[in-house]
Amino acid sequence: MKIAVVTSNPHKAAEIVAFFGPAFQLDHVSIEIPEYRHDDVGEIARKKAEHAFGIVKRPLLVDDTAFSVDALKGFPGPYAAYVLATIGNEGILKLLEGIPNRKAHFETAVAYATADGVEVFRGRIDGIIVQPRGTGGFGYDPIFETNGVTLSEISLAEKNRISHRSQALTMVKKWLESRD
Amino acid sequence: MKIAVVTSNPHKAAEIVAFFGPAFQLDHVSIEIPEYRHDDVGEIARKKAEHAFGIVKRPLLVDDTAFSVDALKGFPGPYAAYVLATIGNEGILKLLEGIPNRKAHFETAVAYATADGVEVFRGRIDGIIVQPRGTGGFGYDPIFETNGVTLSEISLAEKNRISHRSQALTMVKKWLESRD
Numbered sequence: 001m002k003i004a005v006v007t008s009n010p011h012k013a014a015e016i017v018a019f020f021g022p023a024f025q026l027d028h029v030s031i032e033i034p035e036y037r038h039d040d041v042g043e044i045a046r047k048k049a050e051h052a053f054g055i056v057k058r059p060l061l062v063d064d065t066a067f068s069v070d071a072l073k074g075f076p077g078p079y080a081a082y083v084l085a086t087i088g089n090e091g092i093l094k095l096l097e098g099i100p101n102r103k104a105h106f107e108t109a110v111a112y113a114t115a116d117g118v119e120v121f122r123g124r125i126d127g128i129i130v131q132p133r134g135t136g137g138f139g140y141d142p143i144f145e146t147n148g149v150t151l152s153e154i155s156l157a158e159k160n161r162i163s164h165r166s167q168a169l170t171m172v173k174k175w176l177e178s179r180d
Numbered sequence: 181m182k183i184a185v186v187t188s189n190p191h192k193a194a195e196i197v198a199f200f201g202p203a204f205q206l207d208h209v210s211i212e213i214p215e216y217r218h219d220d221v222g223e224i225a226r227k228k229a230e231h232a233f234g235i236v237k238r239p240l241l242v243d244d245t246a247f248s249v250d251a252l253k254g255f256p257g258p259y260a261a262y263v264l265a266t267i268g269n270e271g272i273l274k275l276l277e278g279i280p281n282r283k284a285h286f287e288t289a290v291a292y293a294t295a296d297g298v299e300v301f302r303g304r305i306d307g308i309i310v311q312p313r314g315t316g317g318f319g320y321d322p323i324f325e326t327n328g329v330t331l332s333e334i335s336l337a338e339k340n341r342i343s344h345r346s347q348a349l350t351m352v353k354k355w356l357e358s359r360d
Contacts, residue, residue: 034227035217037262047214075266079259082217086255091275095267 003112004029004060006052016061019160019169024176031055033062037078041066041109042120044078049111049118061172063110063165067140069129070103071096080140089132089143102128104144110168112175119175123167183292184209184240186232196241199340199349204356211235213242217258221246221289222300224258229291229298241352243290243345247320249309250283251276260320269312269323282308284324290348292355299355303347 002025005013013028020026029052036047044064052062067080072095076083083091096102105126112119127146134142134152137159141151151159160166182205185193193208200206209232216227224244232242247260252275256263263271276282285306292299307326314322314332317339321331331339340346 034214037215037217037259039262072271073266075263075271077262077266079217079262082257082259083255086253086257087275091252091255094277095271095274097274 001025001058002027004052004056004058006031006033006048006056006060006062008032012063016169019166020173024173026061029056029060039074039077041078041107042111042122045109045111046118046120049113053113053115053118059112059114061110061112063108063168065106065108065165067106067144068104069096071099071101084139089140092129092140092143093131096129102130104129106140106144106164108164108168110165110172112172119172121168121171121175123164123169123171125162125164125167181205181238182207184232184236184238186211186213186228186236186240186242188212192243196349199346200353204353206241209236209240219254219257221258221287222291222302225289225291226298226300229293233293233295233298239292239294241290241292243288243348245286245288245345247286247324248284249276251279251281264319269320272309272320272323273311276309282310284309286320286324286344288344288348290345290352292352299352301348301351301355303344303349303351305342305344305347 005016005026006029007013008030010028017026033048033051036044038044041064045062048062048064052060065080066078068074068077105124107124110121125146127144129143130145132142133150137152144151185196185206186209187193188210190208197206213228213231216224218224221244225242228242228244232240246258248254248257285304287304290301305326307324309323310325312322313330317332324331
Protein backbone atom coordinates (compact mmCIF):
# COMPACT_ATOMS: atom_id res chain seq x y z
CA MET A 1 0.00 0.00 0.00
CA LYS A 2 1.16 3.50 -0.81
CA ILE A 3 2.29 5.71 2.06
CA ALA A 4 0.73 9.19 2.07
CA VAL A 5 3.07 12.12 2.71
CA VAL A 6 0.69 14.53 4.42
CA THR A 7 1.69 18.19 4.11
CA SER A 8 0.34 21.32 2.50
CA ASN A 9 3.90 22.05 1.26
CA PRO A 10 4.50 20.38 -2.15
CA HIS A 11 8.24 21.15 -1.95
CA LYS A 12 8.57 19.28 1.33
CA ALA A 13 6.54 16.39 -0.08
CA ALA A 14 8.81 16.15 -3.12
CA GLU A 15 11.91 16.13 -0.90
CA ILE A 16 10.51 13.32 1.25
CA VAL A 17 9.45 11.24 -1.76
CA ALA A 18 12.96 11.71 -3.22
CA PHE A 19 14.56 10.84 0.13
CA PHE A 20 12.84 7.45 0.27
CA GLY A 21 13.65 6.56 -3.36
CA PRO A 22 11.99 4.11 -5.75
CA ALA A 23 11.95 1.18 -3.28
CA PHE A 24 9.04 2.88 -1.51
CA GLN A 25 5.67 3.92 -2.89
CA LEU A 26 4.83 7.38 -1.56
CA ASP A 27 2.37 9.97 -2.74
CA HIS A 28 1.61 13.52 -1.66
CA VAL A 29 -1.68 14.18 0.13
CA SER A 30 -2.51 17.81 0.91
CA ILE A 31 -5.11 18.24 3.64
CA GLU A 32 -5.66 20.88 6.30
CA ILE A 33 -4.45 19.69 9.70
CA PRO A 34 -5.00 21.65 12.92
CA GLU A 35 -1.62 22.97 14.07
CA TYR A 36 -1.71 21.78 17.64
CA ARG A 37 0.20 23.83 20.19
CA HIS A 38 2.53 21.84 22.41
CA ASP A 39 6.09 22.36 23.59
CA ASP A 40 7.15 18.96 22.25
CA VAL A 41 7.40 18.39 18.49
CA GLY A 42 6.91 14.65 19.02
CA GLU A 43 3.51 15.20 20.59
CA ILE A 44 2.51 17.67 17.86
CA ALA A 45 3.56 15.22 15.11
CA ARG A 46 1.67 12.40 16.88
CA LYS A 47 -1.55 14.46 17.12
CA LYS A 48 -1.24 15.60 13.51
CA ALA A 49 -0.78 11.95 12.46
CA GLU A 50 -3.81 10.74 14.44
CA HIS A 51 -5.95 13.51 13.00
CA ALA A 52 -4.73 12.85 9.44
CA PHE A 53 -5.24 9.09 9.75
CA GLY A 54 -8.90 9.69 10.59
CA ILE A 55 -9.24 11.38 7.20
CA VAL A 56 -6.75 9.58 4.96
CA LYS A 57 -7.36 6.10 6.43
CA ARG A 58 -4.12 4.55 5.10
CA PRO A 59 -0.46 4.59 6.20
CA LEU A 60 0.94 8.11 6.28
CA LEU A 61 3.88 10.30 7.26
CA VAL A 62 3.60 13.76 8.79
CA ASP A 63 6.26 15.95 10.45
CA ASP A 64 6.70 18.86 12.80
CA THR A 65 9.80 20.99 13.42
CA ALA A 66 10.90 23.29 16.23
CA PHE A 67 13.77 25.78 16.48
CA SER A 68 14.86 26.48 20.04
CA VAL A 69 17.27 29.07 21.43
CA ASP A 70 18.57 28.13 24.89
CA ALA A 71 18.98 31.68 26.24
CA LEU A 72 15.37 32.46 25.18
CA LYS A 73 13.95 29.50 27.16
CA GLY A 74 13.41 27.52 23.97
CA PHE A 75 11.78 30.33 21.98
CA PRO A 76 10.62 30.26 19.18
CA GLY A 77 10.13 26.50 19.69
CA PRO A 78 7.20 25.02 17.74
CA TYR A 79 6.26 28.50 16.48
CA ALA A 80 9.38 28.78 14.31
CA ALA A 81 7.40 29.53 11.13
CA TYR A 82 5.23 32.23 12.73
CA VAL A 83 8.20 33.91 14.43
CA LEU A 84 10.17 33.89 11.18
CA ALA A 85 7.25 35.56 9.39
CA THR A 86 6.95 38.29 12.05
CA ILE A 87 10.15 39.29 13.89
CA GLY A 88 12.40 37.14 11.64
CA ASN A 89 16.13 36.46 12.01
CA GLU A 90 16.62 40.15 12.80
CA GLY A 91 14.36 39.75 15.84
CA ILE A 92 16.20 36.65 17.08
CA LEU A 93 19.52 38.51 16.80
CA LYS A 94 18.09 41.56 18.61
CA LEU A 95 16.79 39.39 21.46
CA LEU A 96 20.28 37.87 21.84
CA GLU A 97 22.16 41.21 21.87
CA GLY A 98 24.52 41.22 24.87
CA ILE A 99 23.75 37.59 25.74
CA PRO A 100 26.84 35.32 25.67
CA ASN A 101 24.96 31.99 25.48
CA ARG A 102 24.25 31.50 21.74
CA LYS A 103 23.26 27.81 21.85
CA ALA A 104 20.30 26.69 19.72
CA HIS A 105 18.97 23.55 18.09
CA PHE A 106 16.56 22.33 15.45
CA GLU A 107 14.38 19.33 16.23
CA THR A 108 12.08 17.45 13.88
CA ALA A 109 9.64 14.68 14.67
CA VAL A 110 8.27 12.50 11.88
CA ALA A 111 5.19 10.46 12.76
CA TYR A 112 4.22 7.31 10.86
CA ALA A 113 0.57 6.33 11.32
CA THR A 114 -1.23 3.09 10.48
CA ALA A 115 -4.38 1.43 11.82
CA ASP A 116 -2.08 -0.12 14.46
CA GLY A 117 -1.12 3.27 15.88
CA VAL A 118 1.53 5.97 15.54
CA GLU A 119 5.34 5.69 15.70
CA VAL A 120 7.36 8.86 16.23
CA PHE A 121 10.97 9.34 15.07
CA ARG A 122 13.14 12.31 15.99
CA GLY A 123 16.13 14.15 14.59
CA ARG A 124 18.11 16.98 16.15
CA ILE A 125 20.97 19.29 15.20
CA ASP A 126 22.81 21.52 17.67
CA GLY A 127 24.55 24.79 16.90
CA ILE A 128 24.92 28.46 17.79
CA ILE A 129 23.28 31.68 16.64
CA VAL A 130 25.60 33.90 14.58
CA GLN A 131 25.34 36.97 12.33
CA PRO A 132 23.90 35.84 8.96
CA ARG A 133 26.32 34.12 6.55
CA GLY A 134 25.76 32.26 3.27
CA THR A 135 23.17 32.31 0.53
CA GLY A 136 21.74 28.76 0.50
CA GLY A 137 18.93 27.23 2.50
CA PHE A 138 16.01 29.20 3.92
CA GLY A 139 14.46 30.32 7.20
CA TYR A 140 16.87 30.34 10.14
CA ASP A 141 19.67 28.66 8.12
CA PRO A 142 21.79 31.85 7.66
CA ILE A 143 22.05 32.49 11.44
CA PHE A 144 22.46 28.85 12.55
CA GLU A 145 26.08 27.65 12.67
CA THR A 146 27.05 24.04 13.23
CA ASN A 147 30.63 22.67 12.94
CA GLY A 148 31.92 26.09 11.93
CA VAL A 149 29.53 26.74 9.04
CA THR A 150 25.99 28.06 8.79
CA LEU A 151 23.33 25.92 7.13
CA SER A 152 23.31 28.54 4.36
CA GLU A 153 27.00 27.95 3.62
CA ILE A 154 26.77 24.22 2.83
CA SER A 155 25.41 22.32 -0.18
CA LEU A 156 21.89 20.91 -0.16
CA ALA A 157 23.41 17.40 -0.29
CA GLU A 158 25.47 18.14 2.81
CA LYS A 159 22.50 19.72 4.56
CA ASN A 160 20.40 16.66 3.77
CA ARG A 161 23.14 14.46 5.24
CA ILE A 162 23.20 16.21 8.62
CA SER A 163 19.80 17.87 9.01
CA HIS A 164 17.29 17.18 11.78
CA ARG A 165 14.62 16.16 9.25
CA SER A 166 16.84 13.74 7.34
CA GLN A 167 17.94 12.12 10.62
CA ALA A 168 14.31 11.43 11.49
CA LEU A 169 13.48 10.27 7.96
CA THR A 170 16.49 7.89 7.98
CA MET A 171 15.10 6.27 11.13
CA VAL A 172 11.65 5.93 9.57
CA LYS A 173 13.16 4.36 6.46
CA LYS A 174 15.22 1.83 8.44
CA TRP A 175 12.24 1.00 10.61
CA LEU A 176 10.03 0.40 7.56
CA GLU A 177 12.74 -1.73 5.90
CA SER A 178 13.11 -3.82 9.06
CA ARG A 179 9.40 -4.67 8.88
CA ASP A 180 9.39 -5.84 5.27
CA MET B 181 -30.02 24.18 30.15
CA LYS B 182 -26.76 25.10 31.82
CA ILE B 183 -24.06 26.69 29.68
CA ALA B 184 -20.65 25.08 30.03
CA VAL B 185 -17.68 27.44 30.41
CA VAL B 186 -14.94 25.38 28.77
CA THR B 187 -11.43 26.22 29.96
CA SER B 188 -8.64 24.51 31.86
CA ASN B 189 -8.23 27.74 33.90
CA PRO B 190 -10.54 27.72 36.97
CA HIS B 191 -9.79 31.42 37.64
CA LYS B 192 -11.00 32.41 34.17
CA ALA B 193 -14.08 30.20 34.59
CA ALA B 194 -14.93 31.86 37.93
CA GLU B 195 -14.56 35.34 36.37
CA ILE B 196 -16.88 34.43 33.49
CA VAL B 197 -19.49 32.88 35.78
CA ALA B 198 -19.37 36.03 37.96
CA PHE B 199 -19.59 38.26 34.87
CA PHE B 200 -22.87 36.67 33.76
CA GLY B 201 -24.43 36.79 37.23
CA PRO B 202 -27.27 34.77 38.74
CA ALA B 203 -29.67 35.27 35.81
CA PHE B 204 -27.63 32.70 33.86
CA GLN B 205 -26.83 29.12 34.75
CA LEU B 206 -23.18 28.46 33.95
CA ASP B 207 -20.82 25.75 35.12
CA HIS B 208 -17.12 25.13 34.62
CA VAL B 209 -16.09 22.23 32.38
CA SER B 210 -12.36 21.49 32.18
CA ILE B 211 -11.38 19.45 29.12
CA GLU B 212 -8.26 19.36 26.98
CA ILE B 213 -8.79 21.22 23.70
CA PRO B 214 -6.22 21.27 20.90
CA GLU B 215 -4.74 24.76 20.72
CA TYR B 216 -5.23 25.40 17.02
CA ARG B 217 -2.76 27.71 15.31
CA HIS B 218 -4.34 30.45 13.24
CA ASP B 219 -3.66 34.15 12.86
CA ASP B 220 -7.27 35.02 13.71
CA VAL B 221 -8.55 34.54 17.27
CA GLY B 222 -12.11 34.25 15.96
CA GLU B 223 -11.20 31.20 13.89
CA ILE B 224 -9.30 29.65 16.81
CA ALA B 225 -12.25 30.22 19.17
CA ARG B 226 -14.63 28.76 16.57
CA LYS B 227 -12.54 25.60 16.12
CA LYS B 228 -12.12 25.19 19.88
CA ALA B 229 -15.91 25.53 20.26
CA GLU B 230 -16.67 22.96 17.55
CA HIS B 231 -14.19 20.51 19.06
CA ALA B 232 -15.54 21.04 22.59
CA PHE B 233 -19.18 20.69 21.48
CA GLY B 234 -18.36 17.24 20.08
CA ILE B 235 -17.36 16.23 23.60
CA VAL B 236 -19.60 18.30 25.89
CA LYS B 237 -22.73 18.03 23.68
CA ARG B 238 -24.55 21.01 25.30
CA PRO B 239 -24.34 24.82 24.94
CA LEU B 240 -20.89 26.12 25.81
CA LEU B 241 -18.60 29.14 25.84
CA VAL B 242 -14.90 29.10 24.98
CA ASP B 243 -12.48 31.95 24.31
CA ASP B 244 -9.17 32.77 22.70
CA THR B 245 -6.99 35.86 23.09
CA ALA B 246 -4.20 37.43 21.04
CA PHE B 247 -1.78 40.25 21.83
CA SER B 248 -0.43 41.99 18.73
CA VAL B 249 2.34 44.57 18.34
CA ASP B 250 2.04 46.52 15.08
CA ALA B 251 5.77 47.11 14.52
CA LEU B 252 6.40 43.36 15.01
CA LYS B 253 3.91 42.39 12.28
CA GLY B 254 1.37 41.30 14.88
CA PHE B 255 3.79 39.27 17.00
CA PRO B 256 3.19 37.61 19.48
CA GLY B 257 -0.38 37.27 18.18
CA PRO B 258 -2.14 34.06 19.24
CA TYR B 259 1.06 32.85 20.93
CA ALA B 260 0.87 35.48 23.67
CA ALA B 261 1.04 32.92 26.50
CA TYR B 262 4.04 31.07 25.06
CA VAL B 263 5.96 34.27 24.30
CA LEU B 264 5.28 35.60 27.79
CA ALA B 265 6.64 32.37 29.29
CA THR B 266 9.82 32.52 27.19
CA ILE B 267 11.09 35.98 26.19
CA GLY B 268 8.51 37.81 28.38
CA ASN B 269 7.85 41.55 28.59
CA GLU B 270 11.61 42.12 28.63
CA GLY B 271 11.82 40.48 25.19
CA ILE B 272 8.98 42.57 23.76
CA LEU B 273 10.69 45.75 25.01
CA LYS B 274 14.06 44.64 23.57
CA LEU B 275 12.48 43.93 20.17
CA LEU B 276 11.01 47.45 20.17
CA GLU B 277 14.24 49.24 21.13
CA GLY B 278 14.78 52.12 18.70
CA ILE B 279 11.39 51.61 17.03
CA PRO B 280 9.08 54.66 17.24
CA ASN B 281 5.81 52.83 16.44
CA ARG B 282 4.66 51.44 19.82
CA LYS B 283 1.07 50.56 18.83
CA ALA B 284 -0.38 47.27 20.10
CA HIS B 285 -3.75 45.70 20.83
CA PHE B 286 -5.40 42.87 22.68
CA GLU B 287 -8.15 40.93 20.95
CA THR B 288 -10.42 38.27 22.42
CA ALA B 289 -12.95 36.10 20.67
CA VAL B 290 -15.60 34.27 22.66
CA ALA B 291 -17.40 31.47 20.84
CA TYR B 292 -20.84 30.21 21.87
CA ALA B 293 -21.66 26.75 20.54
CA THR B 294 -24.96 24.91 20.39
CA ALA B 295 -26.29 22.12 18.20
CA ASP B 296 -27.36 24.90 15.79
CA GLY B 297 -23.77 26.05 15.24
CA VAL B 298 -21.22 28.52 16.58
CA GLU B 299 -21.53 32.28 17.13
CA VAL B 300 -18.34 34.31 17.60
CA PHE B 301 -18.15 37.62 19.51
CA ARG B 302 -15.08 39.83 19.61
CA GLY B 303 -13.59 42.46 21.87
CA ARG B 304 -10.54 44.65 21.29
CA ILE B 305 -8.50 47.21 23.20
CA ASP B 306 -5.89 49.46 21.59
CA GLY B 307 -2.86 50.98 23.27
CA ILE B 308 0.91 51.42 23.17
CA ILE B 309 3.89 49.53 24.59
CA VAL B 310 5.63 51.39 27.42
CA GLN B 311 8.23 50.66 30.11
CA PRO B 312 6.51 48.60 32.88
CA ARG B 313 4.34 50.56 35.32
CA GLY B 314 1.89 49.43 38.02
CA THR B 315 1.47 46.35 40.19
CA GLY B 316 -1.97 45.02 39.30
CA GLY B 317 -3.06 42.66 36.53
CA PHE B 318 -0.80 40.04 35.00
CA GLY B 319 0.93 39.10 31.76
CA TYR B 320 1.46 42.02 29.39
CA ASP B 321 -0.61 44.42 31.53
CA PRO B 322 2.38 46.38 32.99
CA ILE B 323 3.73 47.31 29.52
CA PHE B 324 0.36 47.99 27.84
CA GLU B 325 -0.87 51.59 28.18
CA THR B 326 -4.33 52.73 27.14
CA ASN B 327 -5.81 56.21 27.83
CA GLY B 328 -2.67 57.22 29.72
CA VAL B 329 -2.51 54.30 32.17
CA THR B 330 -1.19 50.76 31.97
CA LEU B 331 -3.57 47.87 32.65
CA SER B 332 -1.50 47.28 35.82
CA GLU B 333 -2.29 50.77 37.13
CA ILE B 334 -6.10 50.48 37.14
CA SER B 335 -8.51 48.59 39.41
CA LEU B 336 -9.83 45.17 38.45
CA ALA B 337 -13.31 46.68 38.21
CA GLU B 338 -12.05 49.30 35.76
CA LYS B 339 -10.09 46.68 33.81
CA ASN B 340 -13.22 44.53 33.59
CA ARG B 341 -15.15 47.52 32.28
CA ILE B 342 -12.80 48.20 29.36
CA SER B 343 -11.06 44.91 28.66
CA HIS B 344 -11.16 43.00 25.39
CA ARG B 345 -12.61 39.91 27.11
CA SER B 346 -15.38 41.79 28.93
CA GLN B 347 -16.37 43.54 25.67
CA ALA B 348 -16.83 40.16 24.00
CA LEU B 349 -18.63 38.69 27.02
CA THR B 350 -20.99 41.70 27.12
CA MET B 351 -21.95 40.98 23.52
CA VAL B 352 -22.54 37.30 24.29
CA LYS B 353 -24.70 38.24 27.28
CA LYS B 354 -26.82 40.70 25.28
CA TRP B 355 -27.20 38.18 22.47
CA LEU B 356 -28.33 35.46 24.87
CA GLU B 357 -30.76 37.86 26.58
CA SER B 358 -32.23 38.85 23.21
CA ARG B 359 -33.06 35.21 22.52
CA ASP B 360 -34.88 34.57 25.82
